[in-house]
Amino acid sequence: MPPSKKQHLISCARRLFESEGFHTTGIDRILEEAGVAKMTLYNNFGSKDMLIVAVLNDTSQDMLNRLSASVTHINDPYEQILGIFDALAQWHDSDDFCGCMFQAAVAEFPDPESEPAKAAQSHLLRLTELFYGLCIRAELDDARTLSSMLAMIASGANCTARQIRTDLPAKHARQIAEILLERACSRPLSSSTIAN
Amino acid sequence: MPPSKKQHLISCARRLFESEGFHTTGIDRILEEAGVAKMTLYNNFGSKDMLIVAVLNDTSQDMLNRLSASVTHINDPYEQILGIFDALAQWHDSDDFCGCMFQAAVAEFPDPESEPAKAAQSHLLRLTELFYGLCIRAELDDARTLSSMLAMIASGANCTARQIRTDLPAKHARQIAEILLERACSRPLSSSTIAN
DNA sequence: GGTAGAATAGACCAACCTGTCTGTTTATTT
DNA sequence: AAATAAACAGACAGGTTGGTCTATTCTACC
Numbered sequence: 001m002p003p004s005k006k007q008h009l010i011s012c013a014r015r016l017f018e019s020e021g022f023h024t025t026g027i028d029r030i031l032e033e034a035g036v037a038k039m040t041l042y043n044n045f046g047s048k049d050m051l052i053v054a055v056l057n058d059t060s061q062d063m064l065n066r067l068s069a070s071v072t073h074i075n076d077p078y079e080q081i082l083g084i085f086d087a088l089a090q091w092h093d094s095d096d097f098c099g100c101m102f103q104a105a106v107a108e109f110p111d112p113e114s115e116p117a118k119a120a121q122s123h124l125l126r127l128t129e130l131f132y133g134l135c136i137r138a139e140l141d142d143a144r145t146l147s148s149m150l151a152m153i154a155s156g157a158n159c160t161a162r163q164i165r166t167d168l169p170a171k172h173a174r175q176i177a178e179i180l181l182e183r184a185c186s187r188p189l190s191s192s193t194i195a196n
Numbered sequence: 197m198p199p200s201k202k203q204h205l206i207s208c209a210r211r212l213f214e215s216e217g218f219h220t221t222g223i224d225r226i227l228e229e230a231g232v233a234k235m236t237l238y239n240n241f242g243s244k245d246m247l248i249v250a251v252l253n254d255t256s257q258d259m260l261n262r263l264s265a266s267v268t269h270i271n272d273p274y275e276q277i278l279g280i281f282d283a284l285a286q287w288h289d290s291d292d293f294c295g296c297m298f299q300a301a302v303a304e305f306p307d308p309e310s311e312p313a314k315a316a317q318s319h320l321l322r323l324t325e326l327f328y329g330l331c332i333r334a335e336l337d338d339a340r341t342l343s344s345m346l347a348m349i350a351s352g353a354n355c356t357a358r359q360i361r362t363d364l365p366a367k368h369a370r371q372i373a374e375i376l377l378e379r380a381c382s383r384p385l386s387s388s389t390i391a392n
Numbered sequence: 393g394g395t396a397g398a399a400t401a402g403a404c405c406a407a408c409c410t411g412t413c414t415g416t417t418t419a420t421t422t
Numbered sequence: 423a424a425a426t427a428a429a430c431a432g433a434c435a436g437g438t439t440g441g442t443c444t445a446t447t448c449t450a451c452c
Contacts, residue, residue, distance in 0.1 A: 104304075152368060156349055159355055176345060
């Protein structure tokens with residue numbers, strides 16, 4: 001009935017994985033929630049792990065799209081970077097926030113060679129890339145280092161927010177970002193910048 | 197043979213949980229590794245979840261002890277704070293580093309009322325408290341906010357390090373901490389500091 | 393040396409898990 | 423209206439899990 005069973009399965013699985021974790025959410029729970037037969041799942045995805053990968057990729061794209069969209073109306077790229085953290089705060093403040101799915105994925109799939117772990121890792125890279133693009137547009141010094149730092153702060157805000165359940169970490173992250181940006185306008189971040 | 201079976205069980209379980217996760221590590225794996233009978237485990241801990249809690253508490257104490265110990269030889273409390281991040285970098289650089297166990301715990305036990313989740317949360321509080329004590333001793337402004345920020349940055353470094361597997365995130369975290377401390381010497385971090 | 397408490401091995405259980413298979417029903421297309 | 427493909431319900435298999443129980447052995451202590 002909905003545009004595609006496949007997409008419907010992904011979004012139901014996403015909701016369950018977010019709120020209950022990957023391992024603890026059984027296939028049957030997902031099928032029941034989605035109102036879909038077991039064979040539909042296995043015909044479309046092949047295995048539970050591959051469903052997880054599909055969910056991670058879908059969520060990554062959705063999340064990066066939202067973050068980008070939330071700052072397009074801002075002109076100054078400098079302010080755009082700060083806007084990302086505002087969007088983060090808004091996310092953390094919403095009722096259904098229950099932590100960053102990609103951090104959960106690396107925790108539940110410790111083998112870095114596993115497909116879910118790789119999907120989670122590539123999300124982090126894409127997020128860093130998003131910051132990098134904005135840093136370049138803002139003509140900031142040392143964009144490579146700076147964007148790594150911003151991504152790291154965002155990760156810190158995500159996992160801290162999961163625990164204390166307020167938007168305070170994101171607000172703190174924004175303050176820190178502001179300080180970093182201020183400094184990156186004039187002088188380099190460190191005299192001996194480490195490679196990569 | 198070792199001081200106590202209980203402690204031996206905890207440290208074996210710790211190693212396995214760290215490298216393979218909580219849910220994926222079965223009871224039997226732990227027993228085999230520890231060379232201990234199943235009933236010994238259940239007599240001492242009652243359940244797998246309670247073993248996990250014991251491991252988390254033990255690890256928390258061990259980790260905070262190590263961090264504190266790594267900076268006791270430094271006189272200046274300002275430098276002590278930075279020393280914490282050096283210790284973090286050293287940890288991340290070691291071969292057996294495979295991420296922060298407490299972040300893994302909150303990911304694998306999404307229910308914040310569950311005992312493992314509570315144990316993980318209280319570790320974060322203790323870490324923040326450690327920073328707070330150092331901030332006070334360094335006579336820095338806005339110690340409450342600052343220590344929250346430092347703990348958040350440390351968390352960000354932890355989870356980023358898990359993914360890219362270098363000590364670079366911790367080094368970046370140290371740089372950021374340095375900037376924050378520098379500013380906290382003179383003026384408050386924000387005119388309108390948010391409560392708590 | 394006898395006794396009490398802990399630790400042992402290992403069988404056992406019920407529940408749950410992912411994944412497969414089958415036969416039927418529903419939609420879509422021509 | 424016929425044919426093709428997808429989705430369906432549900433039984434089934436094989437394996438694993440956390441946890442219990444029992445009967446035996448080890449280890450101290452008095």
